[in-house]
Amino acid sequence: MLDIFISNKDGAATPVWQVRSGEVQDWCTSHAGAAAAWVGTSGFKGEAGKVLLLPDGSGGLAGVLLGLGDGSDPLLTGALPAALPQGDYRLAGALHGAPADAAFGFALGTYRFTRYSGSKRDWPRLILPEGVNGEEISRIAAATFMARDLINTPAADMGPADLAAAAEAVAGAHGATCDVILGDALLDADYPMIHAVGRASTVAPRLIDMRWGRADAPRVTLVGKGVCFDTGGLDLKPSSAMLLMKKDMGGAACVLALAQLVMAAGLDVRLRVLIPAVENSVAGNAFRPGDVLQSRKGITVEIGNTDAEGRLVLADALAEADSEAPDLIIDMATLTGAARTALGPDLPPFYTDEEGLAAEIASSAAATSDPVWRMPLWRPYDGWLDSKIADVNHVSDGPFAGSVTAALFLRRFVERAAAYVHFDIYGWAPKAKPGRPVGGEAQGVRALYDLLKRRYGA
Structure with missing residues (x-):
């Protein structure tokens, strides 16, 4: 505690x-x-x-x-x-x-982010209110702080290799296995889109794969976007838009925090965590607008914009997650500015076809004061992703419903899982509030942990 x-x-x-x-x-x-x-x-x-x-x-x-x-x-x-x-x-x-x-x-x-400045201080102490489990609150706070620290760390110290090391530390603390597929081995293992997005960086792309829990327990797979820095690729971002791109691995940070909570609580699940960890950089071998990429699922993908790289690496990871037909797949990603335009920075949208799962998420979000909001997987917009030369384009050619079309793109890579939900989080607090300084933030983690406890707790 x-x-x-x-x-x-x-x-x-x-x-x-x-x-x-x-x-x-x-x-x-x-x-x-x-x-x-x-x-x-x-x-x-x-x-x-x-x-x-x-x-x-x-x-x-x-x-x-x-x-x-x-x-x-x-x-x-x-x-x-x-x-x-x-x-x-x-x-x-x-x-x-x-x-x-x-x-x-x-x-x-x-909470204070003290990696580069500041020091630990002594805090006042609070007598726990009646009925509050101090151990549980402490675990949730520790996981939240870990996610914040990972997001707040600049990309020079939180690149794909550092993110893999952080995942290995979480796995090691709880007796989980953690395997990493690195660099060109991604091609041999058939993760072509993860490789394509990350190959222009001087730090090799990789897929982090963590497993924990008894083999015959209900299968829950977490997928987190681990883009450790996003220049936009050849569709280069303006400098002002790059300032916060160290946070583009916020989805990975949040699934690691959630995994830590699941393992610390000993929930009865077969947990798998998949994190494609890359930098979207600019070099002569960077993937280009107009390229057609093969995907792990076999779907060919036309590149409409290299700054929409997150959904590409997630798609390969989701295809692998889906191959085991788990009971539940959860992905978390700092995916679209359109989500922030729609709901602002404090209210992450989520997408699922499962009405029961959506109701559970809403109930858990209310119970934990961890707000999220369901958005529609609106099938009529699926045609906006049509391509003339490939199976699908990964972006639409218009300015509308960008978060919805991103979710629809990802949905194509999940067929066998019993249930699937996608979270389009911001992962950042742009305005300070008590206990929530400007900086990295764990969004949706408490709500999802509550849901998993209700389903799989003792």
Whole structure:
């Protein structure tokens, strides 16, 4: 369990009250005295994420108020660790939202990316609310931090080889196997599109393949886009669009975080993780617009734009995942700007044909305060991917429904799996919120972990 959590309910701890913006006066009325007077003096209005320290009569700390604003953000306890002096604290009064969210939010507030600057600090401690499993919250926080660290690390230190090393470390910690198919061996093993996308880089492309769990357990396969940097290829991105391309392996980071949670919890699954790890670079041997690529599935793919490389490497990995006819395939990818245009950075879309699975995902997302939104695999748009010279073009020739057509392209490579879902995540927090600094973010991981626990937990 993280050392920021304590389960001792008997020790002395400073109370923290959560108040919405319309409840401040009610709190003052029920807590008359110097602390209540200080609320008025300070001008505290219960603004979201605002923390007010309440003095006692001798200059000590009598308590803390945490503003919740309109109460729509369940993770505002993330504001507390950086604002509180060291010591032990407890959530007092009526809690707004789930106690587990309050504890998880507090944990998020301790995250710092310190690989290149900064240092570890001592944090205040929180007495776990009644009924909250501190070990579980700690595991989820640790997985979230790992995903954030992987995404935040620049491509010079998080290239395909480094991503493979990170996957091997996760596998080794849990007794999983991890095999890597490297460079030209991808051609021998029939992963031509992974090879084509990554061959122009000085760091060889590779396919990471992790397996864990008893052989006859239900099969769950996770596929994560591991484009460690994306120049756009010969369809070169403008420099401003390259600034965040270290995050283009966010799907891989998220499936590794999810895999870590599954293995740490000992869920009864035969887990497989497939990560095509590449850099989409520019060189004389880069794949070109107008090229026709062979795919592992046998489908020929016309290249409409080399900056839509993620769906190509995913397609080969999905074809391999599908070859085992698993019970469930989940892919996660920082795939399209169109998804962000449609839903913004905080609400990742997902696509599936399975109504039951969609309902499960929605339920788990609500239960974990990890928002996602179902989008349609709208079959009439499938024709937008027609090619005159190949089986399919991997992009449409118009500006509309880019996330939908990308999902439809990927869907062609999955036929045998009992269920399949595609997540088009952003993997990045562009605006700071309590416990969620600007930088890499694990999206959809908590929701999917909850779904897998419900299905395959003890």
